[in-house]
Every structure is written in structure tokens, then in C-alpha cells.
Amino acid sequence: GFIWLDNEMVPWREAKTHVLTHTLHYGMGVFEGVRAYETARGPAIFRLKEHTDRLFNSAHILNMKIPYTKEQINQAQIDAVRENKLPHAYLRPMVFYGSEGMGLRAHNLKVHVMVAAWEWPAYMSPEALELGIKVRTSSYTRHHVNITMCKAKANGNYINSMLALNEALSGGADEALLLDNEGYVAEGSGENVFLIRDKVLYTPELTSCLDGITRKTIIQLAEEHGYTVREKRLTRDEFYIADEAFFTGTAAEVTPIRELDGRIIGEGKRGPITEELQTVYFDLVRDKHDR
Numbered sequence: 001g002f003i004w005l006d007n008e009m010v011p012w013r014e015a016k017t018h019v020l021t022h023t024l025h026y027g028m029g030v031f032e033g034v035r036a037y038e039t040a041r042g043p044a045i046f047r048l049k050e051h052t053d054r055l056f057n058s059a060h061i062l063n064m065k066i067p068y069t070k071e072q073i074n075q076a077q078i079d080a081v082r083e084n085k086l087p088h089a090y091l092r093p094m095v096f097y098g099s100e101g102m103g104l105r106a107h108n109l110k111v112h113v114m115v116a117a118w119e120w121p122a123y124m125s126p127e128a129l130e131l132g133i134k135v136r137t138s139s140y141t142r143h144h145v146n147i148t149m150c151k152a153k154a155n156g157n158y159i160n161s162m163l164a165l166n167e168a169l170s171g172g173a174d175e176a177l178l179l180d181n182e183g184y185v186a187e188g189s190g191e192n193v194f195l196i197r198d199k200v201l202y203t204p205e206l207t208s209c210l211d212g213i214t215r216k217t218i219i220q221l222a223e224e225h226g227y228t229v230r231e232k233r234l235t236r237d238e239f240y241i242a243d244e245a246f247f248t249g250t251a252a253e254v255t256p257i258r259e260l261d262g263r264i265i266g267e268g269k270r271g272p273i274t275e276e277l278q279t280v281y282f283d284l285v286r287d288k289h290d291r
């Protein structure tokens with residue numbers, strides 16, 4: 001296969017970077033997780049423009065100047081899927097500093113961009129989408145994401161995500177739920193979160209979670225299907241007594257949550273509204289209806 005690296009298609013094994021790559025040491029970099037779905041017209045990248053816009057916004061927030069246009073990065077993603085002959089794919093664009101300098105005061109660092117694409121099987125487990133998952137509230141919080149970083153998908157934010165996820169997995173759960181520094185629910189390790197109560201959807205406002213593209217899509221779809229969606233601060237208790245809850249994300253898609261901190265949510269399985277939203281989401285990404 002091939003990886004798009006700095007405006008060239010490079011054979012997969014040769015797409016390497018030096019051990020002194022600045023981003024490897026200090027975590028200053030931004031990335032995206034994008035998905036191409038199999039459709040009747042061939043592979044189609046879902047929300048390509050939105051992901052590229054967020055990549056550029058993330059880089060701008062970190063004051064990293066991407067030396068390409070958005071059109072070039074869109075095309076790189078299309079080419080990465082096509083060159084690798086993938087019917088469907090997960091795409092990983094990343095913007096990082098090279099090994100031109102070391103230390104926090106390094107200047108003249110070069111901004112590199114790469115786009116990789118590969119086939120990725122079920123993100124959590126094949127059963128997760130149907131049966132729902134067990135979630136544990138994490139002792140790690142989203143404190144440094146508060147306010148500004150929710151618009152940036154930055155490498156450094158994922159140390160917390162990894163710690164939280166590993167904690168959840170070692171405690172026998174499938175995913176972590178992170179709180180903000182005031183104790184309100186923020187998001188999963190790589191997903192936004194929703195709850196449903198009395199047919200109304202609630203999701204945390206964008207103060208301590210990533211501005212998820214799937215989150216936005218689900219809000220639109222739910223409203224189109226006649227549901228009210230409220231963005232507000234939510235507590236753990238509200239999740240415990242919810243009728244239904246689910247995660248959203250490019251990787252997680254719409255994953256039902258059946259248990260949080262040992263408390264069964266609703267019927268302890270995928271709820272009917274979650275299932276309805278999953279169906280309309282999958283129809284949309286697979287381009288089953290004209291829109």
C-alpha cells in the first residue's frame with residue numbers, strides 16, 4: 001500500500017519519520033479520524049470537508065501552518081483510498097513537526113502532513129453496536145480540554161484518553177467516561193456522549209468535549225426525525241437514570257451504552273431510539289437515500 005506524505009505517495013514501508021521527530025517528543029501535532037464507506041457509487045468519504053476544516057482549525061489553534069491547501073488535503077484523502085484500492089477505509093491525516101530542531105524553543109520546525117488509509121475492523125467489538133457496552137467513569141478528567149481545546153483534535157489530548165481507557169479496560173469495562181474539572185460529564189476517550197430521557201436527547205455542551213462531527217450529524221438526524229435535542233451540562237446521575245445512552249464518533253459510530261459504573265441504563269440493552277438513530281446514521285453514511 002501507499003501513504004500520502006508531504007505531497008507524495010510513498011510505499012507504506014518507506015513512510016518513515018526520524019526518532020528525533022519533534023512531535024514524538026512534545027506531542028505538538030494534530031490529526032483526524034475519517035471514514036470512507038462502501039456505497040453504490042464506490043467508496044465515499046463521509047463528511048470529508050468537515051474533517052479537513054477541523055484539521056486546519058486544530059492546526060491553527062496550535063499555531064502550526066499547514067503548507068498545503070484544503071483542496072490538496074481533500075484530494076490526498078481521496079487518493080489514499082483509491083491508491084490502496086480500499087472498498088471502505090479508516091483514514092488518518094496527521095500534521096506534525098519534523099526533526100529539524102529539538103527543545104521547546106526550537107524554531108524553523110517544518111510542518112509535515114501525512115494521510116494513511118486502511119481497512120479497520122469493528123472499533124470496539126462486533127457485538128458493541130448491537131448489544132451496547134459497559135462504561136466506567138474515569139478518575140482522569142478532561143481538565144485541559146476545557147474551553148479552547150475542544151475545537152482542536154490535538155495529539156497531546158490523547159494521553160488522558162489512553163490513561164482513561166486503560167483504566168476502564170483493566171476494571172472490566174469496555175470504555176471510559178471522562179468528566180470535566182467541575183465534575184460534569186464531558187465525553188468518552190474518543191467519543192461524544194448522549195442520553196435520552198422521555199424521548200428527549202441530551203448531550204454535553206461544547207465546553208469540555210471535542211466538537212464531534214458524528215455528534216453534529218446525530219443532532220441533525222434526531223431533529224429531522226422529530227426529536228428534541230438539548231445541549232447542556234449533564235451529571236453522572238442523569239446517565240444512571242436515563243432511558244437510553246450512547247456514544248458517537250467516527251470510529252464508534254453510534255454505540256449504545258448499557259451500563260455505567262455498574263448501574264444498568266434503561267433496559268440494559270440498545271434502546272429503541274438509539275437503534276432508530278443507528279439505522280438512519282448507517283443509511284446516511286452508506287448513501288442509501290438522496291439528500
Ligand code: PLP
Binds near residue numbers: 190214
Ligand atoms: N471526542 C474525542 C476525544 C475524539 O477523539 C473523537 C473522535 O474523533 C470524538 C469525540 C468524536 O468525534 P468525531 O465524531 O468527529 O469522530
